[in-house]
Amino acid sequence: MSIASRMMNLFRRAKVQREIDRELAAHIEMRTEDNRTAGMSLQEARHDALLRFGNRSVMRERATEADAALWLESLWNDVRYACRQLLRNPGFALTAIVVLALGMGASVAIFAFVDAALIKPLPYSDPARLVSLYETVPSCLLCNVSYQNFRDWQRAARSFRSIDVWGYARYALHSAGGIEPTEGARVSDGFFRTLGVTPMLGRDFYPGEDAPGAPRTMLISYAAWQKHFSGSRDVVGKTIHLDDLNYTIIGVLPREFHFSQRGDAEFWAALNDPDGCQKRRGCHSLFGVARLKDGVTVAAAAAEMTTIAAQLEKQYPESNRGFGAVVRRLSEAEGGQIRPILLVLLSGAGLLLLIAFVNVVSLLLVRSEGRRQEIAVRGALGATTARLMRQFMTEGLVLVAAGTSLGLGTAYSVMRLLLGLIPANRMQAMPYLNGLGFSAPVWAFAVGIAVLAAMLFAVAPALRLRARELRGDLAEGSRGSAGKTWRRLGSKLVMVELATAVVLLVGAGLLGKSLYLLLHVNPGFEPDNLASVLVSVPKSYATDAQVMALERVIESRVGALPGVKSVGISSSTPVRSWDGGTYIMVAGKPMPKERNDVPERDVSAGYLPTLDAKLLRGRYFTEAEDDPAKPRVVVINESMAKQFFPGEDAVGKQLAYAGSKQTVQIIGVVEDIKEGQLDSPNRAAMYVPFNQDSWGSFNVVLRTSLSPGALLPSLASSLHEVDAEIPVSEPTTIREAIRDSNAAYLHRASAWLVGGFAGVALLLAVVGLYGVIAYSVSQRTREIGVRMALGAQRGTVYGLVLKQAGWLTVVGIGAGLVCAVALATLMRSLLFGTQAWDAMTLSAVAAVLAVFALLASYIPARRAASVNPVEALRAE
Amino acid sequence: MAKNDLQGSLDLLVLKTLAQMGDMHGYGIVLHIQRASDDLLSVEEGSLYPALHRMEQSGWVSSKWALTDTKRKAKFYKLTPVGRKQLKDAEESFEQLVKGVRAMLRYA
Numbered sequence: 015m016s017i018a019s020r021m022m023n024l025f026r027r028a029k030v031q032r033e034i035d036r037e038l039a040a041h042i043e044m045r046t047e048d049n050r051t052a053g054m055s056l057q058e059a060r061h062d063a064l065l066r067f068g069n070r071s072v073m074r075e076r077a078t079e080a081d082a083a084l085w086l087e088s089l090w091n092d093v094r095y096a097c098r099q100l101l102r103n104p105g106f107a108l109t110a111i112v113v114l115a116l117g118m119g120a121s122v123a124i125f126a127f128v129d130a131a132l133i134k135p136l137p138y139s140d141p142a143r144l145v146s147l148y149e150t151v152p153s154c155l156l157c158n159v160s161y162q163n164f165r166d167w168q169r170a171a172r173s174f175r176s177i178d179v180w181g182y183a184r185y186a187l188h189s190a191g192g193i194e195p196t197e198g199a200r201v202s203d204g205f206f207r208t209l210g211v212t213p214m215l216g217r218d219f220y221p222g223e224d225a226p227g228a229p230r231t232m233l234i235s236y237a238a239w240q241k242h243f244s245g246s247r248d249v250v251g252k253t254i255h256l257d258d259l260n261y262t263i264i265g266v267l268p269r270e271f272h273f274s275q276r277g278d279a280e281f282w283a284a285l286n287d288p289d290g291c292q293k294r295r296g297c298h299s300l301f302g303v304a305r306l307k308d309g310v311t312v313a314a315a316a317a318e319m320t321t322i323a324a325q326l327e328k329q330y331p332e333s334n335r336g337f338g339a340v341v342r343r344l345s346e347a348e349g350g351q352i353r354p355i356l357l358v359l360l361s362g363a364g365l366l367l368l369i370a371f372v373n374v375v376s377l378l379l380v381r382s383e384g385r386r387q388e389i390a391v392r393g394a395l396g397a398t399t400a401r402l403m404r405q406f407m408t409e410g411l412v413l414v415a416a417g418t419s420l421g422l423g424t425a426y427s428v429m430r431l432l433l434g435l436i437p438a439n440r441m442q443a444m445p446y447l448n449g450l451g452f453s454a455p456v457w458a459f460a461v462g463i464a465v466l467a468a469m470l471f472a473v474a475p476a477l478r479l480r481a482r483e484l485r486g487d488l489a490e491g492s493r494g495s496a497g498k499t500w501r502r503l504g505s506k507l508v509m510v511e512l513a514t515a516v517v518l519l520v521g522a523g524l525l526g527k528s529l530y531l532l533l534h535v536n537p538g539f540e541p542d543n544l545a546s547v548l549v550s551v552p553k554s555y556a557t558d559a560q561v562m563a564l565e566r567v568i569e570s571r572v573g574a575l576p577g578v579k580s581v582g583i584s585s586s587t588p589v590r591s592w593d594g595g596t597y598i599m600v601a602g603k604p605m606p607k608e609r610n611d612v613p614e615r616d617v618s619a620g621y622l623p624t625l626d627a628k629l630l631r632g633r634y635f636t637e638a639e640d641d642p643a644k645p646r647v648v649v650i651n652e653s654m655a656k657q658f659f660p661g662e663d664a665v666g667k668q669l670a671y672a673g674s675k676q677t678v679q680i681i682g683v684v685e686d687i688k689e690g691q692l693d694s695p696n697r698a699a700m701y702v703p704f705n706q707d708s709w710g711s712f713n714v715v716l717r718t719s720l721s722p723g724a725l726l727p728s729l730a731s732s733l734h735e736v737d738a739e740i741p742v743s744e745p746t747t748i749r750e751a752i753r754d755s756n757a758a759y760l761h762r763a764s765a766w767l768v769g770g771f772a773g774v775a776l777l778l779a780v781v782g783l784y785g786v787i788a789y790s791v792s793q794r795t796r797e798i799g800v801r802m803a804l805g806a807q808r809g810t811v812y813g814l815v816l817k818q819a820g821w822l823t824v825v826g827i828g829a830g831l832v833c834a835v836a837l838a839t840l841m842r843s844l845l846f847g848t849q850a851w852d853a854m855t856l857s858a859v860a861a862v863l864a865v866f867a868l869l870a871s872y873i874p875a876r877r878a879a880s881v882n883p884v885e886a887l888r889a890e
Numbered sequence: 891m892a893k894n895d896l897q898g899s900l901d902l903l904v905l906k907t908l909a910q911m912g913d914m915h916g917y918g919i920v921l922h923i924q925r926a927s928d929d930l931l932s933v934e935e936g937s938l939y940p941a942l943h944r945m946e947q948s949g950w951v952s953s954k955w956a957l958t959d960t961k962r963k964a965k966f967y968k969l970t971p972v973g974r975k976q977l978k979d980a981e982e983s984f985e986q987l988v989k990g991v992r993a994m995l996r997y998a
Contacts, residue, residue, distance in 0.1 A: 033965075034939070034943075036963075036965075037916065037939065037964070037965045038939065040915070040917070040962060040963065040964045040965070041915075041916050041917045041935070041939075041964075043962065044915075044917040044958070044960075044962065044964070045917060047960070066935050067935050067936060068934070068935070068936035069936070072936075073936045073939060073940060076940040077939045077940045077942075077943045078943075
């Protein structure tokens with residue numbers, strides 16, 4: 015029979031069945047007639063004919079099923095029947111679908127983040143061969159590279175096809191709207207060739223274009239092209255005015271290009287104008303990127319780099335003392351920083367999915383228990399076990415299909431929601447998240463979960479069917495002893511649920527406690543009513559004296575603003591990083607074996623008082639000391655005093671910069687100010703007058719009597735009154751800056767997300783427990799009736815039910831606590847100030863869960879105790 | 891015939907019947923197999939019709955409605971060329987099976 019006629023049969027099913035019926039009828043009549051001829055009575059003859067035939071409806075079905083297309087139709091009938099069954103019990107169906115969708119949605123969404131950040135290859139050619147290179151000292155493990163060392167590496171290293179560098183740059187863009195501060199980078203000529211990125215428009219840098227004195231050229235990012243040139247194709251060859259210098263645009267980078275370490279850079283200039291820092295070997299301002307030769311491992315390259323660094327150290331002991339070199343995979347730098355939090359979130363989502371699965375499986379099992387009689391009757395009416403199994407599987411599959419589609423929708427919304435919650439400045443550091451969505455691995459993950467769910471939900475109840483003696487069930491009917499198997503299995507599942515909920519709650523508790531402790535770290539200053547803004551110094555201020563004068567004017571102008579109590583200037587605001595180390599030693603003492611790199615902050619006289627730092631000994635600078643002609647002075651922090659002068663009074667002592675004869679006198683000691691991230695330990699730091707060697711930009715910090723945020727607009731305008739050409743950026747209150755700082759952000763994000771998972775898990779586990787206890791009570795109604803008729807008190811009945819629930823809860827919580835401690839140890843890196851076995855968190859979680867479990871079992875216990883023995887017995 | 895009739899042998903019996911007797915209806919096939927095998931084989935009627943329908947789907951037999959000798963309307967099955975080829979294959983493999991089993995039994 016042709017495919018077409020088979021397909022036609024789909025629409026002719028009724029006709030096909032009528033024909034089969036007629037054929038069978040003819041058969042039976044012929045047999046009856048023959049029987050009559052053989053001498054049987056009419057009734058006997060007919061009975062014999064039918065008996066020989068067996069179950070006619072079963073056979074008709076089998077005959078119809080010979081047609082594959084019709085088999086499809088019978089599948090469709092199964093699906094319709096399954097839908098009807100589910101609709102008959104909408105509470106069950108809705109709960110199962112929503113629970114499944116929740117579990118799937120959360121885990122697929124988190125997996126999409128994992129995919130975008132960690133799995134999806136970087137948008138470079140053969141990204142696995144790319145590495146980042148750093149210099150390293152004990153105080154700064156992944157440190158910037160010095161320009162001169164980089165050139166020596168390029169000459170000496172054999173492991174790499176190419177080595178290139180990039181460094182931070184900020185440019186003031188002169189546009190129609192005035193001065194606009196923009197982000198940029200300076201790169202060596204082969205940077206994009208090393209990454210394997212080709213400009214979408216124009217050309218890449220020529221080799222040698224980064225030589226000192228070469229014409230100034232730059233590539234612009236796709237976003238910059240769109241923003242500043244509205245995507246016009248004749249941009250190549252145009253001149254752009256940045257920082258009072260003219261650059262020729264030679265090309266536009268492709269749209270999909272991103273480099274997360276410099277995510278928001280719009281202008282990529284060739285590194286052809288070595289600045290003051292790049293002329294000194296001891297000044298580290300660049301980051302290395304290299305492509306390994308084929309067949310060279312990261313370890314081999316690292317070994318070679320260590321050798322080269324040791325040679326350079328010997329050659330240039332003054333500047334390179336103690337500096338090694340480190341090779342890491344580029345993928346670790348790109349996306350690596352959110353790896354631990356993503357893995358914790360993925361585990362959290364996985365646990366949630368586990369609870370969801372367990373919940374749905376137990377719901378399905380309860381339901382199949384309730385349908386034992388229906389199944390028995392259908393079996394007795396001739397449905398084969400295979401047929402019944404198919405029915406059950408279809409029901410499971412319909413459930414999974416509905417749950418999956420809802421789950422994918424949930425996943426999409428969760429992704430959008432989470433993306434929306436990421437602040438813009440953080441998004442710039444994670445450009446790979448722009449590719450977030452349903453990529454191939456995410457689809458595969460979702461399909462994997464769906465298949466797993468289908469196997470669990472379709473196969474589990476169907477397998478139970480096979481082991482079942484159908485006839486026994488039919489006889490058993492509604493007798494109360496039925497759900498024994500299920501009671502055993504169901505209670506095990508509930509223990510798994512409770513334990514999983516404990517793990518998630520403990521995780522959330524620990525992360526929450528970490529966040530609390532982190533936000534209550536003593537920063538060493540008073541963070542309220544503080545605001546800051548970053549001022550870039552225009553190139554027109556050429557000499558240090560001019561920059562100094564500018565700072566003075568700004569200080570006095572800003573200090574005069576209404577609502578400003580005091581103002582200070584610093585090269586960096588607190589709660590950022592401990593970087594910017596200077597090699598320092600005690601004057602007159604021999605050079606220590608290990609490097610002592612101490613972060614240095616160039617600050618104005620008003621800075622430390624404005625922060626409300628606590629002066630422990632000595633005094634602050636005076637404004638008069640902001641003068642390079644005066645003897646040099648320094649205020650150090652408590653950690654530095656302890657490290658350099660243990661047991662002595664540091665005030666009055668002299669420090670010296672390594673490799674320089676010049677000494678500085680310590681005039682004061684302040685309590686440690688948290689210069690680095692909130693979760694970093696305090697380190698030595700020193701504050702020197704902001705009197706020379708300007709960094710090209712500085713922060714203006716002010717203490718206000720009003721709300722600091724309200725003052726920011728007038729702050730910017732007063733700076734522009736000083737000089738309209740001054741680019742002003744990063745206006746923020748210090749509270750905001752702390753709240754948005756890396757450590758606080760990561761801790762907050764993980765605490766909230768895991769907390770959300772834990773909340774859902776708690777709900778599901780409690781509902782699961784309630785389900786088990788309630789079902790068991792409903793099954794034991796008769797038993798309880800008998801007990802009460804025999805004189806059991808209501809209290810005893812309460813005890814009976816609560817004991818069962820209590821036992822499950824205790825075992826579940828106990829197992830959960832053990833697993834929680836084990837798993838929390840794995841996320842140590844995300845904990846701050848607390849241990850994985852934090853007793854307070856563990857006992858709080860146990861208590862919360864115990865209370866909820868008690869509530870969940872109290873309701874069915876009450877119902878059990880209010881059973882009327884007479885009714886319970888009569889109901890049989 | 892045993893209840894757990896091998897499907898292959900049922901197909902063989904049906905095809906052979908149609909080859910020997912020409913067009914036949916289901917009931918006639920049952921009777922013929924019983925008679926031709928000296929009552930040794932009896933086809934379970936419940937299995938026959940699904941088998942006939944499957945063979946029809948496979949194109950081994952074709953069917954049409956016609957009148958029986960007793961003027962009753964019944965569905966007659968007819969061997970197709972494909973079915974004839976299938977019968978030849980089935981007969982051969984059955985012979986092989988019988989030979990094999992016999993050799994096995996005679997093995998001392």
